[in-house]
């Protein structure tokens with residue numbers, strides 16, 4: 001799955017043309033940019049140890065088709081006040097208005113489970129019929145003996161079928177491969 005940087009966008013009108021798009025959505029620091037990079041095998045999206053760094057919609061073109069969008073993270077207080085005011089309007093407009101959006105990947109932290117803001121976001125996606133999937137990140141941080149239970153807990157809290165949660169970590173090639181296959185099917 002190879003990709004290249006297209007644009008960093010702050011307004012809906014600036015979004016590049018595409019046939020099908022997948023967005024990475026979730027709390028700051030949950031691992032959106034790192035997952036995108038791991039999937040495309042290149043450091044395209046900016047990753048930082050300082051949460052709240054991705055403050056634009058970063059758009060990437062995929063080969064052979066489609067686009068990926070790395071969204072700003074929510075639930076992080078240190079982004080500027082101005083941005084905190086702007087973010088919801090911009091992201092709402094994007095998620096509700098982007099016709100080419102085939103899936104919003106809602107990333108939740110696989111170690112700590114969904115937060116209150118994750119569950120609010122999930123409920124909002126459901127209410128508004130935004131196509132979405134729950135992805136649990138950082139599976140490597142959960143002890144192997146605890147993974148099955150943690151997976152069940154996450155599914156229960158998110159009110160989804162356990163089989164519908166995709167569990168990934170940056171070092172798990174098999175899980176990343178499985179997610180790539182799903183993404184290709186959504187984009188085709």
Ligand SMILES: Nc1nc2c(ncn2[C@@H]2O[C@H](COP(=O)(O)OP(=O)(O)OP(=O)(O)O)[C@@H](O)[C@H]2O)c(=O)[nH]1
Pocket residue numbers: 026027028029030031032033034035046047048049050051052053054071072073074137138139140141168169170171
């Ligand atoms: N152990 C572990 N760490 C991870 C994993 N995925 C991401 N991280 C780490 O989590 C931190 C945050 O990752 P980012 O990709 O920048 O998170 P983000 O969701 O893009 O954050 P914002 O851009 O602030 O919204 C980084 O230090 C990553 O290295 C994972 O699977 N396992």
Ligand SMILES: [Mg+2]
Pocket residue numbers: 032033034046047053054070
């Ligand atoms: Mg980021």
